[in-house]
Amino acid sequence: MQISKGGWVHRLLVDSKDKQTILQRDLELYKVALENAYEGIVISDANGTILTVSQTYASFLKTSISDMLGKHVTEVIPNTRLHIVAKTGKAEIADLQQIHGHWMIASRIPIRSEGELIAVVGKIMFQDIDKLFVMNSKYREIKDHLHYAEGKEYESPGVKYSFNHIIGESESIEKLKLLAYKVAKSSSTVVLSGESGTGKELFAHAIHRESGRRLGPFVPVNCAAIPEALFESELFGYKEGSFTGAKRTGKKGKFALAHKGTIFLDEVSEIPLTQQVKLLRVLQEKELEPVGGDRPEAIDVRVIAATNRDLRKLMLEGKFRQDLYYRLNVVAIMIPPLRERQNDIPVILNDLLRQLREETGIQADGIEAEAEKLLIAYSWPGNVREMRNVLERALYVMDGTWIGKADLPAELWEDSSKHNRRDNSLKEQLESFEEQLIREKLVHTNGDKQETARQLGISRSSLYQKLEKYEGIINKPV
Missing domain, CATH: 3.40.50.300 (P-loop containing nucleotide triphosphate hydrolases)
Structure with a gap:
């Protein structure tokens, strides 16, 4: 069929092409807007699978857009509630959420089409709650x-x-x-x-x-x-x-x-x-x-x-x-003392060192491994206040840009020695008990190593390693 210029078929095709161009332009505009959204936006379907995400949001999570797309929100977003909003259908506005140790404020909004929930939009309102306090x-x-x-x-x-x-x-x-x-x-x-x-x-x-x-x-x-x-x-x-x-x-x-x-x-x-x-x-x-x-x-x-x-x-x-x-x-x-939450000590040390660098102007690249080991093992009777004082003193006496063992006060060394002595004593007692138990089992099984390993609940290779460790054990009298 020949299509004449200016005819109704020609006009229909031109109109369709114009609409497609507008839709394509709007889609590109939407993509650019999403990628450059300052607040950070993520959209999931009704099942919680991520459909699209802005670069700001991905960067906030320290990941990439490609690593997020197609995954369930719980796999990539810590403490997320997007999937819960998808189930309840109730919006959550300006809710507090913790990500990577920082509190931020987010909103989660269900999207409906003809009464049916089809997606959930998550939006970061404040990446750091301190920004809200500043406002x-x-x-x-x-x-x-x-x-x-x-x-x-x-x-x-x-x-x-x-x-x-x-x-x-x-x-x-x-x-x-x-x-x-x-x-x-x-x-x-x-x-x-x-x-x-x-x-x-x-x-x-x-x-x-x-x-x-x-x-x-x-x-x-x-x-x-x-x-x-x-x-x-x-x-x-x-x-x-x-x-x-x-x-x-x-x-x-x-x-x-x-x-x-x-x-x-x-x-x-x-x-x-x-x-x-x-x-x-x-x-x-x-x-x-x-x-x-x-x-x-x-x-x-x-x-x-x-x-x-x-x-x-x-x-x-x-x-x-x-x-x-x-x-x-x-x-x-x-509030528990530091000695009851030793896992927090490295994080607190790094934060205090950052504060002290800013306050004193002294360049410090970090804490040497042996020094950090001493700091973690110390009982800290004065808790964070004492830790801050110890680090501040170390900044002034250190030679170079790293805090070493020699830069720490004597009480940390003494406390570490007591701790090591206690550890060694416990280790020796456990080894003595283990050796005695193996000897008794060997006698009880008439030297049958496979049966001895079975009764001890360990593999045969593990038993041989222990026999080697306690050399001559078989020949020792019970």
């Missing part, structure tokens, strides 16, 4: 500038740390971070306990930062540093002329300064018994009465307390009020 800080600065230009008597210094600053990959520390994150969303009182230097203050900052009070003040108080005579006025404030030497204008206490925010009572176990009842009243009634005041004032403050002592033991000994103990101990978070 919040900027928002707060703008808000303060616009609405509180008159100035305030107390200017909150804000918080320094987030959950990303709590370094560790052990199961124990990850569980604690998850618990603290959940607790942060409430206004419940929290008691952080643990040895000195374990990171109680970091947890307090992170909890406030993740809470609904994050735009309010964070007021740290070292209870051990306040003289008993000044405790009441420091925490609850005083009115004009309350006592000799009082300011004419009076003074706000720490609780008043923390209004609509969080007060962090560090070393809460050191509060004198005579003052504990006054703190209890503030916690129970949610109001305080400044020294010299004639009426109570309402207060809205969340309390996070910390201690390196056993509060329950102090309570049983009559050194801490029982009613205050139960009022404070709503949610208890016990």
Whole structure:
């Protein structure tokens, strides 16, 4: 059939070609947009199989697009929930997700066609949760500038740390971070306990930062540093002329300064018994009465307390009020010492070394293997605080750009020697027991090595290796 130019068939073909060109152009535009999406996007089908992914997302996971396509999301995306959203059909917006030890914020949105779920889009909103905190800080600065230009008597210094600053990959520390994150969303009182230097203050900052009070003040108080005579006025404030030497204008206490925010009572176990009842009243009634005041004032403050002592033991000994103990101990978070999470030590060492390089300006390429072995084996009675001091000293005494064994203090060497002696003693005892057991089995089987190996539950070749190790064992008398 001859197609005439300008005829209806010709026009139809031209129109179809134009539509195909537009579709091809739109497809190319879509691909370019996806590949260059800053946020990072991944799309799976209803079964959780990855259909397409942006380069940003693949780079964030430290992999390539080709290694992700066609695989189930659980194979390549840590802690993913895309497949769960595919099953529930419910969107998850601005949800916290941990990838490679870092917290990021992601959204997961189900896609439907004619009522049927056909795909799920995952989108990284913030690759690092600290970026969200930076944005919040900027928002707060703008808000303060616009609405509180008159100035305030107390200017909150804000918080320094987030959950990303709590370094560790052990199961124990990850569980604690998850618990603290959940607790942060409430206004419940929290008691952080643990040895000195374990990171109680970091947890307090992170909890406030993740809470609904994050735009309010964070007021740290070292209870051990306040003289008993000044405790009441420091925490609850005083009115004009309350006592000799009082300011004419009076003074706000720490609780008043923390209004609509969080007060962090560090070393809460050191509060004198005579003052504990006054703190209890503030916690129970949610109001305080400044020294010299004639009426109570309402207060809205969340309390996070910390201690390196056993509060329950102090309570049983009559050194801490029982009613205050139960009022404070709503949610208890016990932070383990470094010696109980040795797997975290290499990660913490690297992070501390990075911080110290930036602070001191000293070039340090790393820690030599033997030195790292000593650092991991050490018991760290002062925990992370002590570790930081040891590394900082090593930076100044090291010869070159690597921290070696000789750069570490004597107590690490001594602790290592004791540890090795204990290990050697245990090793010798185990070998002695093993040798005695093999001898007895050989006698019992009349020297039948195959039967001896069977009764010992080991292979014949393993038995021969042990016989060689304990040379002359067959000839030894039982």
